[in-house]
Every structure is written in C-alpha cells, then in structure tokens.
Amino acid sequence: MHRQGKHRGLRTAVLAALLAIGGAGAWFAQADMPAAAVPPSLDGIALAAPDAAAVTVPSRPDAWGGMRTATHATLSDRVANYRIEATLDPVKHVVTGRQQLSWRNRSAVPVRSVYVHLYMNAFEGEGSTFHTEQRQRGERFRSGQGSGDGDGDGDGKWGHIALRSVTQGGAQVAWHFVQPDNGPPTDHTVARFDLPQAVAPGATTTFDMAFTTQLPRVTARTGYFDSFHLVAQWFPKIAVLELPGERGATAPRWNAHEFHMDSEFYADFGSYDVSLTVPKGYTVGATGELQGAPAEKNGQLTHRYVQHDVHDFAWTADKRSAAPLVETWNGPGSPPVTVRVLYPLEYAASAKPAMKAARDALAWFSRTLGPYPYRTLTVVIPPFNAQEAGGMEYPTFITASGYAEVPAKSLAEYELDGVTIHEFGHGYFYGILANNEFEEPMLDEGLNEYWDTRMLRERGQQVHPLPQFLQGIGVAPAFAAFDTLRMASPRDKPADAPGQNAWRRLQGIGPVYTRSATVLRDLEARIGSAAMERGFKEYYRRWQFRHPSIADFREALADGSGARAAVEDVFAKQVYATSRVDDRVSELSSDEALPLAGTRLVDGKRIGETGAALDKRIAEIRKQWEKANPAAKKGTGPFPWHTQVTVRREGASVPQTLLVKFEDGSSETVDWHADEKWRTFSWTRTARAVSAELDPRRNHYLDVNKLDDSRTMKPDGSASTRWGSEAAALYQLILSFIATV
The missing domain is CATH 2.60.40 (Immunoglobulin-like)
Structure with a gap:
C-alpha cells in the first residue's frame, strides 16, 4: 500500500516535511479497548498473542515445507484453494457469491476449530475495530473519505459481508464472531468455525459457503464510486495455522487478527479459480489470467480468472473505463508478462507513464531480486473521486494514481511513477515473500519502500515540489528520493521500533515506511550497495513462496551480504528497538x-x-x-x-x-x-x-x-545565503502577483 496523506502521497517533499514534525494524534490502538476473552477452541489450539510483533528467533529450515526449488512441482506449497462464483449488482453495489474452500491441515494434531477473516465487516459501522481506532486517533484513513460518508445524500454508505451458509461435507458449521486482539465486541472481522468433523493431520477438508458482500463507498482500499468498483477484502478468507518453528511458534497456533486501521493481511498460498459475472459493457480486471472469452448470458458476461500460487484475489469493474492499454514484457527467467493498464478517460494522460513505470519495475525487481513468476500484471488507475482505491497491491493486480496532466519533472510525474513502482514492488515483498503484514509490516512496507526508492535513485528521479511556472523562473528546489524519506522519519524522538506490529504504534504507521527505509539505506551506506543486493537476493532465494519473519530476513541479509556484525548491530539498535542517532x-x-x-x-x-x-x-x-x-x-x-x-x-x-x-x-x-x-x-x-x-x-x-x-x-554563510535568496525571490514573486490583482 502507498501510504497517502490527505491530498498527496507520502513521497512529496511538502508532506514529508509535515510528517517530520512528528506523529501528532497517534496512539496505542488498544489502550482504551475493553478486553473480551476469546472462548477456547474445540481443539485447544491457541491464537497468536494480541500484541505479537517482530520475531527474534529464525524459523526452522523446513518451515512452510522448506525452501522452494525448481524440483518442486508447484511454486508454493498450496494450502488454501478457492473456487468462487460471484455476481456484481452495480446499482446496489452488492456482490453475491458462492465459494468452495479446500484447506489442508499441515499440523500433526486434529483441527476442530478454524478462523476466518471477514474483512469487509470493518466497514459495517462505527463499532468495528477499524472505526474505533479511527475515532480514538481522531483522523480518517489516508484521504479522509470514510465508509459512512456516502455520496452527499446523508445516508452513509457502509459495507459488510454476510455469511448466508457454511457447510463442511454437507453438514452445517456453527460459527460465531471473535476478537483475537481484545477489540470491541462489536468488531466482526474474525469468525471461528467449530467443525462438525475434525480435520485429521495432513488431511484436506472442504467448506462450501454462500455470502453477500455489500461494498462501501470507496474507502480504505475497497468499494465503489458511481460505476467504478474496486472489489477487495470481499470474500471469507481462512486464517493461517502456523506450526512449531515457523515465525517463532513453539506449538500450533492460529494467526488471526482483527482488521485494524493500519494493518493489512496474511494468508496461505493456494490456487484461485474465480468466475465474475457483471453486466455487459463493464471493463473487468482481476488477479490472474483470463480463461478464454467471457461467456454471455442474459445481458451479462462471466469472466473466469485463474491464478495459482498466490494468497489473495481482487478485481475491478467499471462501465466508464477507456480501452485498456496492453503490452507484453519479456525478461530473463520470467515468462512473458501481459501488462494491462485500466484507466478512466479523465486520466488518459496517466496511462502511458503508468505502463512505462510498470515495465521498468518488472525489469528492475527481476534483476535485483529474482524473476517475476506470473504471466499477468494489471494496473488500475481509479477515476476522479475514487482515490481511496489508489495505491494498493494484490497479487498480479495493483492500483496506482491518476492525473489529468503529467508534465516532465512535475510532482504528478514523480507521484505516478513512485506509486506504480511501489505497488508493483509489493508483488515481491507482500506477494512472493508473503510475510505477516499484521505483526511485521516492516517486511512489506519498509523493505518495499527502501527497494523501490533505490530504483528511483538509479533512475535519477527527484521530487520537484513547486509548480512548473516557478521552476521556469528559477525557483526550483529538488529533493532526492531518500532525502524525502529522511525528512518524513521521526529522528529526534522515535517512539516505535520498525519491528513493532501495525496497530500498537505511538507515531502511527508512517515510520514503518520512512524510518525502516532510512535504516536500510544507512546499512547500505555502511556495508556497500553490492553487499546489500546480495543479501536481498539471498532473502528472495530462501523465502520465495513462504512466510518469512524479521529474524529470517536478518539471517538471509547477514549471510548474503557477508556483513553479519553490521547487520546484527543495526537490527539490535534500529529494528527490534528504536534508537536516536545524534x-x-x-x-x-x-x-x-x-x-x-x-x-x-x-x-x-x-x-x-x-x-x-x-x-x-x-x-x-x-x-x-x-x-x-x-x-x-x-x-x-x-x-x-x-x-x-x-x-x-x-x-x-x-x-x-x-x-x-x-x-x-x-x-x-x-x-x-x-x-x-x-x-x-x-x-x-x-x-x-x-x-x-x-x-x-x-x-x-x-x-x-x-x-x-x-x-x-x-x-560560512553560503548555504543560508542561497536559501535566503530563493525564499526572497519567491516572496517577491508572490508580492508581484498580488500587486497585479
């Protein structure tokens, strides 16, 4: 996800300077929440702790089935496989779905209770953990658009997901909502299924579910605006059962957390076979590969998408989209990749720059980390008034930013390139290296922010925060990409270790991006760029299609770079802890x-x-x-x-x-x-x-x-003279404009 401010992205120098002032309004999300004990499961398998964060003990070599190599028949150890049939009502903004979920018990004990994420219930009302945190924090998510704000009719456009039926082998499954993080009892983002039949060790069971998802007015990565629909966090999704030796676990445990305002996701790899029925005339984009031509019936088209070895699925449908921009990218070690850019007419100027940024990112990440393993990449530019859907990532499917004009060396160009590259990078750090984004967001947002900023640095891109007419008259300050991150990082009084989880953070989620990336940039300066790249390549090699922890990243980086002492020093002072440097x-x-x-x-x-x-x-x-x-x-x-x-x-x-x-x-x-x-x-x-x-x-x-x-x-007053002169020139320019009004 690209962490946006109220008007522009985090990368801009203006917002960076504002953020550097320091975390106003941030808080410990759990501080005032009432404790609500989760009733014991039928099998006694525990839940991950509500304050779980950075893991310090490396995972066992055989964790998640061991390191994936070319000898394996599949890219990932497929644990959770989904077959979904869904129909969109674009007037009511409702998705009606049926889902068959096949889940394999990897543990050595029988399983009688499983946990399922119902993420869309974060937007059902103010009693969710998501909205409780918003109230206590006193701010909205990203742009400020809330799911209850509606379209100006005063009714509020909330979203939810309703389970209509759940069966296991034809038998009804009893289920109820739980709050694993001791959130409010009105939070319904996690449910526990108590099974009529235990799942034996190594066995696979199948759940048949019927559900209805009401999309909210676009907010926090998902929803609708007019005919545009970004459908994400939309289906019942099983939590992850972790085994001893995996991410610090010492016994089997379910890793299921409530949907917090600043948390994202964690899921098992598997296969997705999804059929999407929408009215004819709607442009559809989704995770995975389209299987043949859509089938038409009663004025509707059914689009079938299949993608193996991923851990989520998202899609979009809009009747106002322009004709997609489609190109093919080829790179060493990767299959041919079909890149599609979906965009509205008002942002036509953004389509080609987004395509170029996506193709360049494919080349950069494939060269510096490892081959891109999928055959598709879909980039969605949301329409005007739907910016909450922008700057987000799902497997093979990302959303970017849209601009009516994208002049060279403009803030729009930098933001469009930066967001597209950033979201593509998540395809590696969130997608292929599938960390637990709830508990260790640094492994996704922090590592990705660092790696994509390296790409911007190599491109020579800088932030030009002032309008082009000012640049034309010589008032043209510019900031290097890492400088903007430094300005946005809390340095004087850092409160939260980068390894802290997503929701217990005094200074909010922003430093996960900025301070983490700055820590890694400083480590690179200490050990060298080549050593850092070797370490990241080793991390990709060891942990692709598995679920690494921060300790696993530390070990791969130390071994691959050959700079163990420096890596361990930095992790002790600036990852597991946070220390002022002055x-x-x-x-x-x-x-x-x-x-x-x-x-x-x-x-x-x-x-x-x-x-x-x-x-x-x-x-x-x-x-x-x-x-x-x-x-x-x-x-x-x-x-x-x-x-x-x-x-x-x-x-x-x-x-x-x-x-x-x-x-x-x-x-x-x-x-x-x-x-x-x-x-x-x-x-x-x-x-x-x-x-x-x-x-x-x-x-x-x-x-x-x-x-x-x-x-x-x-x-030596040269620096103050320079900045004073530029400030004086700008001031005189403003006065001259005022004088002509």
Whole structure:
C-alpha cells in the first residue's frame, strides 16, 4: 500500500516535511479497548498473542515445507484453494457469491476449530475495530473519505459481508464472531468455525459457503464510486495455522487478527479459480489470467480468472473505463508478462507513464531480486473521486494514481511513477515473500519502500515540489528520493521500533515506511550497495513462496551480504528497538604551537627569556621563514599548528568517520567507532585546520541534525545565503502577483 496523506502521497517533499514534525494524534490502538476473552477452541489450539510483533528467533529450515526449488512441482506449497462464483449488482453495489474452500491441515494434531477473516465487516459501522481506532486517533484513513460518508445524500454508505451458509461435507458449521486482539465486541472481522468433523493431520477438508458482500463507498482500499468498483477484502478468507518453528511458534497456533486501521493481511498460498459475472459493457480486471472469452448470458458476461500460487484475489469493474492499454514484457527467467493498464478517460494522460513505470519495475525487481513468476500484471488507475482505491497491491493486480496532466519533472510525474513502482514492488515483498503484514509490516512496507526508492535513485528521479511556472523562473528546489524519506522519519524522538506490529504504534504507521527505509539505506551506506543486493537476493532465494519473519530476513541479509556484525548491530539498535542517532562536532580549534616563555638551554647553558625577548625571537623566525618561502600558502609558517576536534554523541553509537581539512590542501581521516559519549582528536601539523566534518559521505540519514556534523574555522554563510535568496525571490514573486490583482 502507498501510504497517502490527505491530498498527496507520502513521497512529496511538502508532506514529508509535515510528517517530520512528528506523529501528532497517534496512539496505542488498544489502550482504551475493553478486553473480551476469546472462548477456547474445540481443539485447544491457541491464537497468536494480541500484541505479537517482530520475531527474534529464525524459523526452522523446513518451515512452510522448506525452501522452494525448481524440483518442486508447484511454486508454493498450496494450502488454501478457492473456487468462487460471484455476481456484481452495480446499482446496489452488492456482490453475491458462492465459494468452495479446500484447506489442508499441515499440523500433526486434529483441527476442530478454524478462523476466518471477514474483512469487509470493518466497514459495517462505527463499532468495528477499524472505526474505533479511527475515532480514538481522531483522523480518517489516508484521504479522509470514510465508509459512512456516502455520496452527499446523508445516508452513509457502509459495507459488510454476510455469511448466508457454511457447510463442511454437507453438514452445517456453527460459527460465531471473535476478537483475537481484545477489540470491541462489536468488531466482526474474525469468525471461528467449530467443525462438525475434525480435520485429521495432513488431511484436506472442504467448506462450501454462500455470502453477500455489500461494498462501501470507496474507502480504505475497497468499494465503489458511481460505476467504478474496486472489489477487495470481499470474500471469507481462512486464517493461517502456523506450526512449531515457523515465525517463532513453539506449538500450533492460529494467526488471526482483527482488521485494524493500519494493518493489512496474511494468508496461505493456494490456487484461485474465480468466475465474475457483471453486466455487459463493464471493463473487468482481476488477479490472474483470463480463461478464454467471457461467456454471455442474459445481458451479462462471466469472466473466469485463474491464478495459482498466490494468497489473495481482487478485481475491478467499471462501465466508464477507456480501452485498456496492453503490452507484453519479456525478461530473463520470467515468462512473458501481459501488462494491462485500466484507466478512466479523465486520466488518459496517466496511462502511458503508468505502463512505462510498470515495465521498468518488472525489469528492475527481476534483476535485483529474482524473476517475476506470473504471466499477468494489471494496473488500475481509479477515476476522479475514487482515490481511496489508489495505491494498493494484490497479487498480479495493483492500483496506482491518476492525473489529468503529467508534465516532465512535475510532482504528478514523480507521484505516478513512485506509486506504480511501489505497488508493483509489493508483488515481491507482500506477494512472493508473503510475510505477516499484521505483526511485521516492516517486511512489506519498509523493505518495499527502501527497494523501490533505490530504483528511483538509479533512475535519477527527484521530487520537484513547486509548480512548473516557478521552476521556469528559477525557483526550483529538488529533493532526492531518500532525502524525502529522511525528512518524513521521526529522528529526534522515535517512539516505535520498525519491528513493532501495525496497530500498537505511538507515531502511527508512517515510520514503518520512512524510518525502516532510512535504516536500510544507512546499512547500505555502511556495508556497500553490492553487499546489500546480495543479501536481498539471498532473502528472495530462501523465502520465495513462504512466510518469512524479521529474524529470517536478518539471517538471509547477514549471510548474503557477508556483513553479519553490521547487520546484527543495526537490527539490535534500529529494528527490534528504536534508537536516536545524534553525533556532532562540538569544538574545533587550530592554534600555532609557539615557543613559550621561561628558561631554556642554549649551548648547554640555561638562560632566561622575557616576554619581550620571546616576541622578538618569534618575529625574527617568521621573517626568515617568509623570506625563504615566498610562495607559501596561507595558514602555513615556521611553527607547527596544533588542531583539536571534540566530537559528541547524544544517541546510539554508529560507525563514524571524521574528516579534517587543512590550509595546505592536506587532510586527516579518522574512524570513531567506540561506544562512547565524546572524544577529542588532535594533530600537530605544519598547516592550520580549515574544517572538521563528521560523516562526510552522509552515511547516516538517521542522524537527527546534519547541520551540526561540521564546523569551519571561519564562518560560512553560503548555504543560508542561497536559501535566503530563493525564499526572497519567491516572496517577491508572490508580492508581484498580488500587486497585479
């Protein structure tokens, strides 16, 4: 998901600066919720803890069936397979569905109770965990559109999912709502099925379900606006049964969490065979491959999509879409990929840029991580007034942003490219490397934000926050991609470890993107880009089509990069914990080491020397030296210079480099790696110091303030002059516009 602000994406420099102010209104989501004990299951299998977060113990090598290789018949170990028939009523915005779910018990114990996500019930009313968190937090999701806001008719357009029937082998299944995270009893996003027949170890059972899904007015990744429908989180979806040695589990446990405002998803891999019936004239896009031409009956078309080795399914239908843009991409190790861009006429200008960004992303991620394994990629640009459906990811199916115009070097161009690339990247970090987004969102949003920003960096793309007419007259500040993330990251008082779960965060979900990416960028600066890429490739190799934890990522990164000590240091300080980084040059002095008054030995005799005599001797020595060195550089002379630099540390230790430059053009470089609060470095040389600078290569973006990393012997106002001049020019321009009104 692309975490959007009220008007624009997180990537923009303006919003980045606002976010850097720091997490206002954020909270611990569970703080005021009443506890509601979940009744024990029939088989005694426990639920994951309501505060579960980053795993510290690596999974066993055989977790999730072991590492997938070319010898396996299928890409994933298919556990949950869905056959769904669904019909859309585009007037009532209702999906009527029948679903056959085949689920395999991977555990060594019989299973009598299973848990199912009913995500759409997050939007049934204000009593859901999702809306309870919104109220307590005092803000809306992303753009501010709420599911109860309606279309201006005052009625409110809520959504829900209703189970009409559930059977197992023809026998009715008893079920009831539960709140695994101790959320309000009015939350209905998780249900427990108590089975009439236990599922034996290794056996597969089949559930037949009938359900009706009322879509909300588009909100939080799903819903409708006018004839546009983005249908996601729309069907009953079984939770994940984790086994000992998987993501820190020591016994079989169900991983089922309520749908929180800032949480996303976690599911088993499987196959999806989905038939979608919509009125003729609607353009349809979906996860997977279309199986032949749609079948027509009674003025409706049934589109059948099949996709293996994925863990979710989403789709769209709209009668106002333009003709899709379709191209084919080919890359080493990947099958031919059919790329489709679905877009409304008002955003026609966005179609080709979105296609190019998607194709470029296919090439980049395939080269830097591993081959893209699927044959399709569908990019959906939602229409005007449906921006809540933009910036989201599902397997082989993503939504982007739309703009009426996309000029070069504009904010629109950067956002469109950035969001498209970001959402495609989720196809790897959320899709293929299917982590638990509830408990460890860093593995999805954080890693993806870091990797797609690397791509933007390689492309040379920058954020140009001001309108083009200002750029045309020379007011054109630009920000590199990682700089915008640094500005948006809480650095002075970070409250939440990147490894914390999605809903217990004082400063909200934003730092999962920005601080996680900045932590990884700093690690890259420390160990090198090539080492980082080796580590990420190893992570992909080991954990594709499985469910890694943060501990599994740590181990793959340490082994693949060959930089275990650095990786473990960063994870201890900045992943499992969060530590302030704030190093600075506190003092710089450089003084001539002149002869001192007192007695001294001359030809074996001790003589005294008055101050006046000493001054005379010093002056004579200078005169003789200048005569002998007429072309000497300023800052050099007959006497050595004693330079002292004191550095201070007011946060966690990081490996630092101190660079001191001297008047004669020479320099000294020294490492400061010790875990200490301060140190003074000194040199006695033939030239005076010019400047002292910590972190000259800007390795540490987590550092609170880069302006205090350096000192000069003489005041240097060039930076303030530059920014002051640009600000003054902009101010004068605004005044001139006002004067002409």
